[in-house]
Amino acid sequence: MQNPLEGSSNVPRETGDQLAAFVGLLLAENQRQNLIARSTESEVWQRHIEDCTQLIGLAPEAAQSWLDIGSGPGLPGMVVAIARPQVRVTLCEPRRRRVEFLQAAVDALNLKNVQVAQCLAERLPDRQYDVISARAVASLDALLQMGLRLSTRETYWLLPKGRSAAEEMALAEQSWHGRFRLVASVTSSDAAIVVADGVTGRRG
Structure with missing residues (x-):
């Protein structure tokens, strides 16, 4: 279970060390509560950290704020916060035990750019984010509905999906104003990432 980022010239040593520390915390906590499938x-x-880091390359370089809806074990939110310390990351997660893990991980890694919010996205205070992500949370239509008030026309939506990605995007293009495209996942041939911007609301 070697860190594939170790020794990479593209990843600062401190970032690699923090990601490794986060993985250690994640695997330890996974013995107490089901954060990721034991089989993974x-x-x-590859299945979790690299799958999340690919989202970072799709986000605008100038992004200053990032909302991770249904963050669960902090995937991708914690990975984003570690890799982009200049970005303010909000981890939105309603389940108490997962929130306790997230806050403990934030404290252990001394991450100053992370806020953990124990609530549904619908209960978040009104503010807008440069990037909104959600990994294995809800349908694309439902995500757009719950996050629209937290976005602007310039917000980038980065939403990893499985085999349903193309179908969900096609439905969104019929129902929503915005620009949508699919990006193939680098970690799974069956998965893709729905990337959207210019989302302003439902059609009709």
């Missing part, structure tokens, strides 16, 4: 523990770097 041995592939945690």
Whole structure:
């Protein structure tokens, strides 16, 4: 279960060390509560960390704020916060035990750019984010509905999906004003990322 980022010239040593520390915390907590499937523990770097880091490359370089809806174990929110310390990251997660893990991980890693919010996205205070992500949370239509008031026309939506990605995007294009495109996942041939911007509301 070697860190594939270790020794990479594209990843600062401190970032790699923090990601490794986060993986350690994640795997330890996974023995107490189901954060990731046990069957994926041995592939945690590819199946979870690399799967999340690919989102960072799709986000605008100038992004200053990032909302991760249904953050669960902090995927991708914690990975974003570690890799982009200049970005203010909000982890939105309603389940108490997962929130306790997230806050403990934030404290252990001394991440100053993270806020953990124990609530549904619908209960978040009104503010707008440069990037909104959600991994394995809800349908694309439902995500757009719950996050619209937290976005602007310039907000980038980065929403990893499985085999339903193309179908969900096609429905969104019929129902929503905005620009949508699919980006193939680098970690799974069956998955894709729905990338959207210019989302202003439902059609009709």
